[in-house]
Amino acid sequence: MTTAANTQPPARRRDDARDDVVLEARDVTKHFEVRSKQGTRVVRAVEGVDLQLHRGEIVAMVGESGSGKTTVARMLSLYYPVTSGEILLQGRPVKSVWGKAAKDYYAQVQLLFQDPFASLNSLKSIRHILGRAVKIHQPRLGKREVEQKVLGLLEKVALLPAEQYIDKFPHELSGGQRQRIVIARALAVEPQVMLGDEPISMLDVSIRLDVLNLLTRLRDEDGVALLYITHDIASARYIADRINVMYAGEMVEGGPSESVIHTPQHPYTRLLLDSSPNPDRGIESDQGSLFDEVGDLGEPPSLIEPPRGCRFNPRCPFAMEICTTDKPERTEVSPGHWARCHLHTVGGAEQLRAERIQFGVPVEQVxxxxxxxxxxxxxxxxxxxxxxxxxxxxxxxxxxxxx
Amino acid sequence: MFEGFLRNRRVQTGLAIFGFFVFVAVFGDLLLKLVGFGPLDVDYDALHTPPGHGGHLLGTTISGQDVLAQLISGARGSMAVGTLSALLAIGLGALIGVSSGFFGGIYDTIMNGITNVFMTMPSFALTLIAAGYISAAGGPGSNAMGWALMAFLIGIFEWPGMARYLRAQTLTLRGRDWAMATKLLGESRWRMVFSEVFPHLLGIVSATFLRAIMAGILAEAGLNFLGVSTGGVISWGTMITNAQTQGALTLGWWWWFITPGLAIAFIGTAAALVNFGLDEVTNPKLRTGNTRAVNKFNKAQRKAAAVAD
Structure with a gap:
């Protein structure tokens, strides 16, 4: 399954960043057990996901709510143990979740939280929140040195003047400022990898771009690898070098950003792209027709009993016989760009490039x-x-x- | 996070009251010499005299014992039993409640089971039986036991409620994003519990501690009332009990029962005042600026407004 060698350096990655994988997930699966009156049932939240994060690279993971994006991030941050598969840091498998091994892991991998209002301890000052993060991994530093580091971190995330922010409490800061603190806290341990779990989705639209630019700066200046989880494909395109698309707990497509955006190789990616607002479409056709042509788009499947074969088949306009029986294999379409779709094995992939694809049930039929x-x-x-x-x-x- | 805690006016007042009673409890013997009467000395010339007569500042009891002297010597028994039993109860409650909420799993199931069993026990009756048994074991005719043992017996039955309280609260705190963030920084479990999570519980802990002190003092009084005494030691509880049994209420000798009652109430007030201060620690949003500075600012603003008019 894992065609690890296929990842060509994407166009936007820095030249000096070699093809060194920092964090890797191999075939990871997460099943949650749900106990109810009907007995124990298993929610197959994530199934067989492969993911590689390279130094100095931003990888986006897009998909709708409940597709397992956050679960992947939490597995990568060892918060959930994996059901099967393994996680490798610098090529070495990671096992323990507590003790020194975990501490060493967290010295290299940090998670950015979605909700800046929940992810800071309200009783602690910024000095403590950032100072502890520094101190845990550099216990020998004195009080003054820690303070210098904290001020440096605040400057790095552009909270200036840093002296004014260091003694503030979280409730005295705005959402955007808090999210900068969250990023600074992750940076305090000088990590190799940051896992951003929708880091901008709770922020005001006007400051999203600032935070995105901050993240790209960290990639370019410090060579941090970032997993950027989002359901907003536009921001993924803006920030990411590679985009992976998740659907119902499975990775369905992945490749260099521009390639995925311009030539989507999976019907679900096409659906995601078509449903993101596009100003050009609004100009060409009149506003009303934009929504008229969309019928019932269907819903993501139940993860307790996912559809057989390809999990997208109930919603797919190109569904064939084989889609309901066999799971599609990973097919490489162009260098570094792969998809899991039978259109590439059976034939008929050119349909994905059609001007207009009717997803779901057409309006007339409804x-x-x-x-x-x-x-x-x-x-x-x-x-x-x-x-x-x-x-x-x-x-x-x-x-x-x-x- | 405690900076400014001691500068809070209410905390200062509360600690001053508390400190006063601790001082009385510790230096009771010296103070008694100043008063001039022992707590059990009988003054036949002044039976149940109101305050101020015959050199008795707070009056006397029906048998001519000085109320002030009893109050001073009672401070030790009541404060010691109340505080010690409360410390024991809160210590056990916090340890078991917070740890089972935090670690979960089988440990939680077992601890929760123990807590539930202790909760359903008729605690006061058991304390009475155990206390009676232990004091009887002291020898024939002796129904006395040390106040430390008394405090232990009271405290050991008082923790389950607190444990349940703290466990529930810890469960909600454990799942918060910031707790997860602390873990993902590589923080050790101990620091996570004590430095990050526990401060959020301080409000509950201090409130229950206050309640436990009062409950301890009252339980001690109740046990005395039922005949389990702490070896002839006078406490505020025994004072109130004696006042009641010897008709002080009906005969209007208010100085006999109001003074120990007030003393207990003062300790409650002191604990409540300290509690307000702790609330500001556990909820930074309540923190106001230095009141003097704020007043100065307001005054200046008003003056400026007056000038503008």
């Missing part, structure tokens, strides 16, 4: 079905006339309009 249910032969093509007709009928029965 209307026809509605008409069938209400017992009306005529489709609701002309709603206005039919209501007028109805009105005239009732007025007839009553005996015409009153003078």
């Amino acid at each position: 209307e026809a079905e509605l008409a069938a249910v209400t017992g009306d032969d005529e489709p609701h093509a002309d709603v206005e006339t039919s209501t007028v007709a109805l009105e005239s009928q009732t007025t007839d029965r009553i005996g015409g309009p009153q003078p």
Whole structure:
């Protein structure tokens, strides 16, 4: 499964960053047991995910809510133990979650949290929050040296003047400032890898770009590898060197950002791209039709009983016989760009490049079905006339309009 | 995080009251010499006299014993039993509650089971039986035991409620993002519990501690009332009990029972005042600036407004 050698250096990565993998997930799977009246059931949250993070590279992971993105991040940060598969740091498998081994791991891997209002201890000053992070991994530093480090961190995340922020408490800071503190805390241990679990989704739109630029600066200046988890494919395109797409706990496509955005090789990626707002489309066609052409797009499948074969098959406009029986293998489409879709093995991938793809159930069909249910032969093509007709009928029965 | 805690006006007042009673408890013997009467000395010339008569500053009891002297010597028994039993209860409650909430798993199941068993026990009756048994074992005719043992017996039955409280609170704190963040920094478990999570519990701990001190003092009084005494030692509890049994309430000898009652109430107040201060520690948002500076600022602002008019 793992075609590790296929990762060509993406276009935007720095030249001096060699192909050294810092953190790697090999075929990791996470099942949660849910106990209910019906007995124990298993939620297959993440299934067989391979992921590699290279030095000085930002890898985005996109997918809708519940697709397992956060679970992957939490497994990579050892917060959830993996059900199967393994996590390798600098090529060495990681086992223990407590004690010195864990501490050594966290000296290199840090998690950025989604909610800056929940991820800082409200009782502690910034000095303590950042100072502890420094002190845990450099216990020999004196009080003054720690303070110098903390001030340096605040400057790095552009909270200036740093002296004004060091003695503040989290409730005295805004969301954007708090998220900078969260980033500074992760940076305090001087990590090789940062795992960003939707780090900008709770922030005000106006400061998102600042934080994204800060993250890219960290990549370029310090060579930090970043896993950027998001459901916003536009920001992934802005920041990431590579994009991986997750659907229902599985990785369905991955490759260099531009390649994934311009030539999506999986129908789900195409659906994600089509559903992100695109100003150009609004100009070409009138506003109303944009939404008219979208029918019922379906929902992500249950992870307790996922569909057989390809998990996307119930929603896929190109679903074939084989999609409901066999799990598609990973196919490399162009250098570094792969997808798991039978269109690439059976043939018919050119359909993915069509101008317009009808996802889900078309509007006409939905209307026809509605008409069938209400017992009306005529489709609701002309709603206005039919209501007028109805009105005239009732007025007839009553005996015409009153003078 | 405790900076400014001691500068808080309310904390200062509370600690001053508490310190006063501790001082009385510790130096009781010296103070008694100043008073001039022993707590059990009988003054036949002054039976149940109101305060101020015959050199008795706070009056006398029905048998002519000086109330002030009893109050001073009672401070030791009551404070010691109350504080010690509360410390024991809060110590056990915090240790078991916080640890089982934090570590979870089988440990939690076992500890929770023990807590539940202790909770359903009729604690006061058991304390009474155990106390009676132990004091009877002291020898024929002796129904006395040390106040430390008394405090132990009271405290050992008082912790389960606190343990449940703290366990529930720890469970919610453990799952917060910031707790996860601390773990993911590589922080040790001990520091995580004591430095990061425990401060959030301080509000509950201090409030229950206050309640436990009061409960300890009252339980001691209750045990005395039921005949299990701490070896002839006078406490505020025995004073109130004696006052009640000897008709001070109906005969209007208010100085006999109001003074120990007030003393207990003062300790409660002191604990409450310290509690307010702890609240500000556990919730930084309550922290106000230096009141004097704020007043000065407000005054200046008003003056500026007046000038502008």
